[in-house]
Amino acid sequence: MHKPLITHQPLLNSTIKIAIIGGGVAGSTIALRFAELGLDTTLIEKGPSLVNGPPICHLHAGGNLYREISDEQCLVLLQQSIDTVKVYPHSVNIRPTVIALPKTDNGEPEDLLPRLEKLRAKYQDLVNKDNRNQVLGKPADYFRFYSRAELEVLQQKTIPENAIDASDWLISFAQNVDLNKLKFPVLLVQEYGLSAFRFAAIASLAIERLPKCHLQTNNQVVGLTQQTDKPGWQVSTKQHGSDIVQHKNYDYVINACGFKSGEIDDMVSAKRKRMVEFKAAYVAHWPQCHGIWPEIVFYGERGTPQGMAQLTPYPDGYFQLHGMTQDITLFDQGLVASSVNSAQPKLAKRFIEKIDKQWPEQLIQNRTLGSIEHMAQFLPEFSSATVAAKPLFGAQQIPGEDANLRTADVSFYGQHYARAEIVKASSALDAADAILKNFIDCGLISEQLMYADERLVKAGINYLTEHYFPVSLQCSETEVTERAIALAQERDYPMALANNL
CATH class of the missing domain: 3.30.9.10 (D-Amino Acid Oxidase, subunit A, domain 2)
Incomplete structure (x- = not known):
């Protein structure tokens, strides 16, 4: 596996604040993608830990399990x-x-x-x-x-x-x-094979080490209101076990709630099949x-x-x-x-x-x-x-009306609102890339920022197309295994499911 080409340093000097609702495969990956670049990102997860959704076991490197897809x-x-x-x-x-x-x-x-x-x-x-x-x-x-x-x-x-x-x-x-x-x-x-517990371990370890990523677990979004004075959203959350509702403003909101994405869409009257x-x-x-x-x-x-x-x-x-x-x-x-x-x-x-x-x-x-x-x-x-x-x-x-769809990434609604709609875990990076490009289309990030770092220019790296994950890649196999085992035990599964073959 390749090593990061350069030591980690935030690449984008931007003041925008991003909220990602849902800490599954999509939400965690998107949060890592943005925070590694230096964008201020808040990841809001209803449960106690990350990547705890539908069972992941297979890396579909060619989709050969599915004869019915194109x-x-x-x-x-x-x-x-x-x-x-x-x-x-x-x-x-x-x-x-x-x-x-x-x-x-x-x-x-x-x-x-x-x-x-x-x-x-x-x-x-x-x-x-x-x-x-x-x-x-x-x-x-x-x-x-x-x-x-x-x-x-x-x-x-x-x-x-x-x-x-x-x-x-x-x-x-x-x-x-x-x-x-x-x-x-x-x-x-x-x-x-693709291990859900090891995937969760990497996301958790990396997010803990990224100062630009703010993880809020045991928090449920109870309201989402468009700001009146500028494009953006007020996100209302309530921590598990508390009746206190907290409100915070963000420039951009990403709905990564998986099968409950429609509940967030309904908050903003966003129709979606x-x-x-x-x-x-x-x-x-x-x-x-x-x-x-x-x-x-x-x-x-x-x-x-x-x-x-x-x-x-x-x-x-x-x-x-x-x-x-x-x-x-x-x-x-x-x-x-x-x-x-x-x-x-x-x-x-x-x-x-x-x-x-x-x-x-x-x-x-x-x-x-x-x-x-x-x-x-x-x-x-x-x-x-x-x-x-x-x-x-x-x-x-599954976005749309085709039950056989296996490749999907993101859709957009109105201003500064995106839905991550992945079906397979491997589509999460494409979703992150598409939203990053939308930041430019919305004027939240200048396209010129991709040339802001001389080392990147010399290395021929464009942050829109190069996956820059130096902190994530520094997670060692040993610590990933230790964290994955801990997650498996917390969720009452055999530790073998967290170990590498």
């Missing part, structure tokens, strides 16, 4: 994922993903090839332009197909503790999967496994009993599970849309109770065991796995 979205996800790895290197679990098509699937493995070749060519082009973009291994090795004969050879090998070449990652898969249920060849692609989908992933423990494991995805038709099965490995035999069926990751009436009367889609009460309170124990057992059974149809020995923790869950916002 090639264009996949290419965007590749670029965004590369940028994310460069800014948050210690949040990435470096191991590939195996994608297999069951015999029950309507598709064929060869159908994947044209898109994969486009992605590999795009990756090669990005590396040719800037060698720092080579964060997913060599472009030539971005993907590889394996025949049944090759997997049968791998069945005879010992599962290693460390990978020497790409084939080593297939040994555990070959030895545990029921090959008779699959179509061939199977795909190995360099889409890595969006959807919200409640999802969950499950945590299982399978101590019988050993050695290195890739992430494993078995394709299937979303929403049917044969929906996609996804196995994400962590240390010490812990796994995160998705099953894109109504009985596992998806929920009946879990996808809802906004209305003409409100920009906020209304989730059923039972989902809000899961988000705000806790899951019923029996439901945890039933859904986790169901996810284990769903995976065991392909990995028979996995049936002995047990429930390890409460689910990882949350509601995901």
